[in-house]
Amino acid sequence: MSVATLVLFGGVSPEAPFAWRLLDSRGGEKLQGVASESERAPPASGAHTILVLPGAEAQVRRVALHARTDAQARAGATYVFEGALVGQSEMHFALGAAQDADGHRLAAAISGARLTAWLDACEKFAARPHAVFLDFTLLPVAAETVEVWQDGDVAVVAAGLFGGFAIEAPLAPRIFARWAGQSGMQIKQLAVAASLSGDWSHEVAPAGAALTYLDAGDFRAALAAAAANVPDAAPNLRQGAFAPPGHAVRGWKIWRLVVVLAITAIIVQATANAIAGWRDAAAAEKVLAGAETAFREARPEVRRIVNLRAQVRSVLNAGGDAQSHPVLKASEPLIRAQQAHPQTRLDALRHSAPGRNVQLRFSAETAPPLEALAAELRAQSGAFETRELTIEDGRYVMDITLESPP
Numbered sequence: 466m467s468v469a470t471l472v473l474f475g476g477v478s479p480e481a482p483f484a485w486r487l488l489d490s491r492g493g494e495k496l497q498g499v500a501s502e503s504e505r506a507p508p509a510s511g512a513h514t515i516l517v518l519p520g521a522e523a524q525v526r527r528v529a530l531h532a533r534t535d536a537q538a539r540a541g542a543t544y545v546f547e548g549a550l551v552g553q554s555e556m557h558f559a560l561g562a563a564q565d566a567d568g569h570r571l572a573a574a575i576s577g578a579r580l581t582a583w584l585d586a587c588e589k590f591a592a593r594p595h596a597v598f599l600d601f602t603l604l605p606v607a608a609e610t611v612e613v614w615q616d617g618d619v620a621v622v623a624a625g626l627f628g629g630f631a632i633e634a635p636l637a638p639r640i641f642a643r644w645a646g647q648s649g650m651q652i653k654q655l656a657v658a659a660s661l662s663g664d665w666s667h668e669v670a671p672a673g674a675a676l677t678y679l680d681a682g683d684f685r686a687a688l689a690a691a692a693a694n695v696p697d698a699a700p701n702l703r704q705g706a707f708a709p710p711g712h713a714v715r716g717w718k719i720w721r722l723v724v725v726l727a728i729t730a731i732i733v734q735a736t737a738n739a740i741a742g743w744r745d746a747a748a749a750e751k752v753l754a755g756a757e758t759a760f761r762e763a764r765p766e767v768r769r770i771v772n773l774r775a776q777v778r779s780v781l782n783a784g785g786d787a788q789s790h791p792v793l794k795a796s797e798p799l800i801r802a803q804q805a806h807p808q809t810r811l812d813a814l815r816h817s818a819p820g821r822n823v824q825l826r827f828s829a830e831t832a833p834p835l836e837a838l839a840a841e842l843r844a845q846s847g848a849f850e851t852r853e854l855t856i857e858d859g860r861y862v863m864d865i866t867l868e869s870p871p
Contacts, residue, residue, distance in 0.1 A: 469495070471506060471514045472689045473594060475522070479579075479586035486689040494689060505590040515692045516587060516594035518702075520601040520621055520631025523575035525700070527627055527648065529568045557707060559700040561602070565626050573599060573700040580702060595709050601629035602699035603691040609653040611645075613637065615660050616684045624650060626698045634661060638669045645671050798845040798867075799825070805841055808834035812862070823869050828860040835863040842867060 474484040482501040489495050500506035557580055561571040580597070587594055604623035606612045611629070614621040620637035622629040627650040632640055645652060652674045657665045658681035670676040681687070695701075703709055803809060813826035829835050832854055839851050842865065852864040 469513065470693055471592070472692045473500065473506065473514065473516045473587065473592060474685055474688070475516065475518045475583060477519070479582040483587070483590075483592075484685060486685060488689060488693050494686065497685075500590050500592070502589045506592055508591075514592055514594045515695075516583065516592075516597045517600050517603065517688055517692060518583060518597060519616075519619070520599045520629065521619070522579065522583075523573045523599055523702070525571055525573045525599065525602065525628040525630070527569050528572045529570075557702070557705065559702045559704050559707075561698045561700040569626070571602065571626065571628050571698055571700050573602070573702060575702060577706070580707060584707075593709075595703065596695070597702040597707075598692070598695065598699050599631075599702075600688055601631055603688055603695065605691060605696055607654075609651055611650075611652055611655050612679070613641075613655070613657040613661060613665065614681050614684050614687070615658045620661060620664075621684070624648065625696070635664060637661075638664050638666075641669060798842060801845065802838050802841040806834050806838040809838045822866050825865045825867070826862060827865065828857070828862045830860060832861045835861055839863060839865060 470488045472486045472488065474486075476482060476484070482499045482504075483506070485498055485500050485506040486494055487496040487507050496507060498504075498506065555577045556574050557577040559573045559575075583597070584594070600616070601621045601623040604612060604614070604621075606623050606625045608625070611622060611624045611627075614623065615634065616631070618634055619631050620634040621631045622637065622641060622644070627648050630640065630644060652671045654675050654677065655665075655670045656677045656679045659678040660681070662678050665676070667676050799811070803811065808831075809827045809829045811825065812828050813824070827835055827838060835854065850866045855862045
């Protein structure tokens, strides 16, 4: 971490005051307090504010969802939880990033209305968490180990990639036996907070598991430390429909869409010209099909693609600073140059951050169209560099590096 992190702890309900801990750039605790409408938490960057909710707010299961995108996996989670969410409607599902060797990861289910209430409560004291986690998913535990912590009158059961749960302390031992049998986890150690030793005994521990008692210490301090280095297994509830504003288009996917837009625009023009025979037309159709697939993976909520370039442009327009990406800036000069010299074909386009240089490879059946294209791009693009023509597979090839306009 390079900046401070504000960790908020939800209380018994969204209406209750929030406890908070402010961590320095190394994860050490600087300040702590309680936040409400009348007493705000200290300011922190919105990108470094984390909300930790009581584990009882949601259900977590270990699932294997073989889907091409997280959106598809979240949709699949609906069926994994089917029948277990009695009386609940409009559920929101979130997935952890880490998978075990068998392809399983954690999925969380929470009422969408309830999550909205928690986020609205944070807004009342000007806090906008970029991530929301359940308490037991944050705690790092060793493999084949379950830890049981105490948070007031609640027992928090943490099992890493196998999830866990939180419930009133007297009920936890009885629920644990059923949970352990259903989890599929091979438990070799059950470590229980010493303050809960009266409710947990060797009879509760699964066969072959050692029962130990630990001095759990400050539960909130442990959660804050974990929030400074979140386990990959923990599902961030701020995904899908609850992703932070701009997150869906400002991540790595937006840059992929930029490249899709640039290549699609140029290939569409090449297809319209149809100047290189059936082979180029077939290649163009293949590239367009790949571009459409990439777009659907990046924006799975789009059900119908009518005009790929226009729809990608719409996504980019919502991306704000994405408009300045070098590939997007270079696409219009490329389109104009290819319109002027349709005998050329774009074979490769790439950009390596953080600079503004874009590398291009063009080919043609003869050399003059490539030389004319290079002259056209040089006139439009300012800083410009070409390499000597080569011949590959019977076609002349020219590599061009141009500096995209800011």
